[in-house]
Amino acid sequence: MAIDLEVFAKENDIKYFMISFTDLFGGQRAKLVPARAIGDMQKDGAGFAGFATWLDLTPAHPDMLAVPDPDAVIILPWQKDIAWVPGNCVMDGQDVAQAPRNVLRRLIAEAADEGMHVKTGIEAEFFLLTPAGDQISDSFDTAAKPCYDQQAFMRRIDVIREISDYMLELGWGAYQNDHEDANGQWEMNWDYDDALSTADKHSFFKFMAKSVAEKHGYRVTFMPKPIEGLTGNGCHAHISVWDAPGSDAKTNIFAAPISDKDQTSELGLSEKGRHFLGGIMKHASALAAITNPTVNSYKRINAPRTISGATWAPNTVTWTGNNRTHMVRVPGPGRFELRLPDGAVNPYLLQAIIIAAGLDGVRSKADPGRRWDIDMYAEGHKVTGAPVLPLNMLDALRAYDDDASLKSAMGDEFSAAYLKMKHLEWNDFCTHFTEWERANTLDI
Numbered sequence: 275m276a277i278d279l280e281v282f283a284k285e286n287d288i289k290y291f292m293i294s295f296t297d298l299f300g301g302q303r304a305k306l307v308p309a310r311a312i313g314d315m316q317k318d319g320a321g322f323a324g325f326a327t328w329l330d331l332t333p334a335h336p337d338m339l340a341v342p343d344p345d346a347v348i349i350l351p352w353q354k355d356i357a358w359v360p361g362n363c364v365m366d367g368q369d370v371a372q373a374p375r376n377v378l379r380r381l382i383a384e385a386a387d388e389g390m391h392v393k394t395g396i397e398a399e400f401f402l403l404t405p406a407g408d409q410i411s412d413s414f415d416t417a418a419k420p421c422y423d424q425q426a427f428m429r430r431i432d433v434i435r436e437i438s439d440y441m442l443e444l445g446w447g448a449y450q451n452d453h454e455d456a457n458g459q460w461e462m463n464w465d466y467d468d469a470l471s472t473a474d475k476h477s478f479f480k481f482m483a484k485s486v487a488e489k490h491g492y493r494v495t496f497m498p499k500p501i502e503g504l505t506g507n508g509c510h511a512h513i514s515v516w517d518a519p520g521s522d523a524k525t526n527i528f529a530a531p532i533s534d535k536d537q538t539s540e541l542g543l544s545e546k547g548r549h550f551l552g553g554i555m556k557h558a559s560a561l562a563a564i565t566n567p568t569v570n571s572y573k574r575i576n577a578p579r580t581i582s583g584a585t586w587a588p589n590t591v592t593w594t595g596n597n598r599t600h601m602v603r604v605p606g607p608g609r610f611e612l613r614l615p616d617g618a619v620n621p622y623l624l625q626a627i628i629i630a631a632g633l634d635g636v637r638s639k640a641d642p643g644r645r646w647d648i649d650m651y652a653e654g655h656k657v658t659g660a661p662v663l664p665l666n667m668l669d670a671l672r673a674y675d676d677d678a679s680l681k682s683a684m685g686d687e688f689s690a691a692y693l694k695m696k697h698l699e700w701n702d703f704c705t706h707f708t709e710w711e712r713a714n715t716l717d718i
């Protein structure tokens with residue numbers, strides 16, 4: 275039975291609900307609703323003017339309603355009389371087909387019809403910056419290889435500890451935090467979960483990390499490459515598929531005994547796991563339009579070597595065993611890690627595109643191709659026949675547009691709306707004059 279939010283408010287002394295939805299660009303938008311009005315809002319939804327929602331709606335469209343998903347409600351740990359609740363976008367009594375959470379819900383249902391329940395864990399890297407956002411917040415954090423820097427960690431422990439405490443309080447199974455490979459960069463990990471729950475937690479994590487950092491006088495960014503020359507913000511996804519959702523899951527259907535050669539399982543991936551991976555490999559260039567959604571994204575995946583010595587980001591469509599220089603790593607039996615997504619990825623579309631590409635792989639029995647057990651940073655030139663990832667956002671959008679099966683799996687309305695909005699963004703970028711142009715063209 276779904277939670278009754280009116281009762282929930284009384285039991286937990288909630289004064290306000292923040293009814294939230296995520297737009298096509300990954301932005302979170304919300305209305306703050308007093309608890310006295312939540313009963314009606316739970317039934318009818320909170321109203322938004324469609325044109326203002328970044329969901330490719332016009333001023334002529336009727337109100338869009340975000341209908342709260344009561345089972346996903348989260349009390350803000352830093353302001354306990356307010357609860358956040360993600361909404362499902364509805365218009366004229368129908369789901370808004372292009373709304374990211376609806377796209378994901380539809381794909382989860384499709385996978386479930388085929389007995390597949392995707393679980394994922396994500397690693398949302400971020401930087402702690404000064405409020406202006408143009409430099410890292412800790413001027414002492416200058417080491418060339420700052421990964422796991424204990425002293426730099428200590429200088430920001432108030433922020434990281436507070437966020438970690440909140441994740442523990444929320445029961446997310448928080449299990450580790452570290453200073454990452456760039457100066458000013460962090461990663462905080464919590465347990466994997468069903469795709470929709472992970473998407474909701476990913477959204478809430480971004481909201482929480484930003485809110486806590488702002489309280490401490492800093493600014494969090496998930497921007498893929500916020501500082502030239504330093505490692506960028508990835509959002510690696512660890513993927514497995516199970517026989518049932520939630521705590522009913524008993525069998526990981528990606529897992530196979532490592533010794534079982536009949537299941538082509540030299541890395542502990544079952545035949546279904548290999549086909550799912552095959553779908554990700556087959557659609558990689560196109561799905562980059564979703565996993566690497568911004569102009570800036572392509573400065574992470576096609577970056578020159580960083581100050582620390584590695585970008586930790588792929589530039590070619592290859593997979594391997596436990597080796598972080600490839601687009602896909604199979605670190606152990608029964609799961610694989612997609613290292614392509616970056617911090618700008620829309621939490622709902624990330625999960626949706628994984629399921630869309632993976633399902634297509636299973637249905638078409640896609641072969642992931644040969645496994646390259648080499649150091650891609652040192653020996654990448656030896657790879658033959660593997661596509662190079664898109665060099666920029668326009669290439670990625672074109673690859674997505676050319677991939678008819680992925681477009682239709684994500685939904686025709688969604689794909690049309692997404693391509694339209696992202697092409698507008700690309701065109702806007704192209705009309706802006708840059709200092710690079712002046713420096714390289716002035717004296718020609």
Ligand SMILES: [Mg+2]
Nearest residue numbers: 397399454461
């Ligand atoms: Mg990391």
